Amino acid sequence: EVMFAFAAQSAARRVILASGSPRRKEILQNVGISFVVNSSKFDETSLDKSKFAAPTDFVMENSRQKALEVASRVGEASFDLIISADTVVVLDGKILEKPAHPAEAFAMLKSLSGRQHNVVTGVTLLRPASPPASFFESTDVVFTALSDDEISAYIATNEPFDKAGGYGIQSLGAFFVQGIVGDYYNVVGFPLFRFSREVQKIVWE
Amino acid sequence: EVMFAFAAQSAARRVILASGSPRRKEILQNVGISFVVNSSKFDETSLDKSKFAAPTDFVMENSRQKALEVASRVGEASFDLIISADTVVVLDGKILEKPAHPAEAFAMLKSLSGRQHNVVTGVTLLRPASPPASFFESTDVVFTALSDDEISAYIATNEPFDKAGGYGIQSLGAFFVQGIVGDYYNVVGFPLFRFSREVQKIVWE
Secondary structure (H helix, E strand, O other), X not given: OOOOHHHHHHOOOOEEXXXXXXXXXXXXXXOOOOOEEOOXXXXXXXXXXXXXXXXXXXXXXXXXXXXXXXXXXXXHHHOOEEEEEEEEXXXXXXXXXXXXXXXXXXXXXXXXXXXXXXXXXXXXXXXXXXXXXXXXXXXXXXXXXXXXXXXXXXXXXXXXXXXXXHOOOOOHHHHHEEEEEEOHHHHHOOOHHHHHXXXXXXXXX | OOOOHHHHHHOOOOEXXXXXXXXXXXXXXXXXXXXXXXXXXXXXXXXXXXXXXXXHHHHHHHHHHHHHHHHHHHOHHHOOEEEEEEEEEEEOOEEEOOOOOHHHXXXXXXXXXXXXEEEEEEEEEEOOOOOOEEEEEEEXXXXXXXXXXXXXXXXXXXXXXXXXXXXXXXXXXHHHEEEEEEOHXXXXXXXXXXXXXXXXXXXXX
């Protein structure tokens, strides 16, 4: 069931996914990639967003810091590749992360209602004794217009709270998404197509 | 975990999914809809494609026939709603269904390589003593350029054979899809967003 070269190679390599997201884990497992999960302890809220020229720079730097934290903790001798990622929702150039409480989730979903936004994921591929290689992928999402009742009913399911922008396209949030332009998996949290291209550039020793 | 009105209502209604597709079943279950599966015995290859002005007419008629077959077999007294669907891949106005053997799968994937195509799903909602209500949804898919080796490796996984156009975006076929324009779930086989809008028009007795 393994098709693309990296998935086959990954079985013989020590690949670490530096993310605790069950969705990222599922996306990579689904295409036959072998890895262990070692969630980064880097505090993703510690970077000052205002210091970055663009959201794309912010997510790439966040993913870089996540990978470097895992590398320094486990040691360079104990991995062949670390994969890390950071996903945000961008509306009018402003970054929406995970809502902390119902009122914040309501405000986020209200601001997304009836409009188009972007989901941006930064990914870092880190190999021992090499500089981290980072890239980003952006996908447009067209949200339908939501009533306050729909927003409240959605918040009551508790789905918004661990998700950038306060919704999950892979479950009940699907009802809000008229359509996307780009890679669906990027909206879920990991740009699988672009990753498959970037990871093939790696030459294993 | 139920949010939208139809999902809540479905628990008290006798809803039949007239499709044996495990993907359609998963999409509907994932958003909390209650139903039983009763696969249509209508032969979806029996309609003459050349008699339809457009692929959209063809998939709607196929879905209509699937729903009517189940209705006549189970009887009108035994259901409140039948949901049926038919999905095809359309390239240059030509319909691609499921490949029957490796050579056909190879030719299909080769024709899709490096190009854009459409995935079109027809859906019928059938209630007792009412005319069937049908609609369709179309999604653009941008395929990356594939080498013959990549196509052969993919065919060797056996993934192409039960899928319209010979690929599945929800598993290894994801590596071939640069991006989409529209509803991801429609590419998997069921237009969830559009369905959620259409099904809300139904007034239960």
